[in-house]
Amino acid sequence: MEYKVGRYLNVCKYTKCGKDFYGRSNRHYCTPKCKKLQNNGKTKLVNQEAKGSDQKIRKAIRILIDIFKPDKDGKFIINWVDLDSKSFPFDLPTIKIKDDRYNGTMSGVGSYCFYREEENFIFYKI
Numbered sequence: 697m698e699y700k701v702g703r704y705l706n707v708c709k710y711t712k713c714g715k716d717f718y719g720r721s722n723r724h725y726c727t728p729k730c731k732k733l734q735n736n737g738k739t740k741l742v743n744q745e746a747k748g749s750d751q752k753i754r755k756a757i758r759i760l761i762d763i764f765k766p767d768k769d770g771k772f773i774i775n776w777v778d779l780d781s782k783s784f785p786f787d788l789p790t791i792k793i794k795d796d797r798y799n800g801t802m803s804g805v806g807s808y809c810f811y812r813e814e815e816n817f818i819f820y821k822i
């Protein structure tokens with residue numbers, strides 16, 4: 697991160713903007729408008745991926761959209777401590793899913809499915 701007279705060079709997180717701007721290191725958007733547009737976009741994405749479900753599912757989906765970074769096989773592994781640190785609602789309602797990618801039953805939530813393997817949770821996109 698480049699530093700200049702008390703301000704950092706940031707890149708606007710609104711995907712359709714992406715402009716460079718100077719501000720505090722924790723500022724993510726060049727303008728309040730960009731922040732609003734990005735959040736509107738995110739709510740839309742959460743609605744799509746949660747398929748209009750309850751609050752816990754929506755919360756889980758909101759977290760997953762931020763952290764889900766699959767490997768080349770579409771698999772995303774996260775330690776339960778890291779997931780817990782994001783306040784992931786572990787008691788969320790899920791559906792049972794059988795899938796070729798795992799020899800067992802996975803839990804489905806919105807457009808994701810997952811299972812637990814010792815200390816880790818393994819997520820896939822459905």
Ligand SMILES: [Zn+2]
Nearest residue numbers: 708713726730
């Ligand atoms: Zn912007």
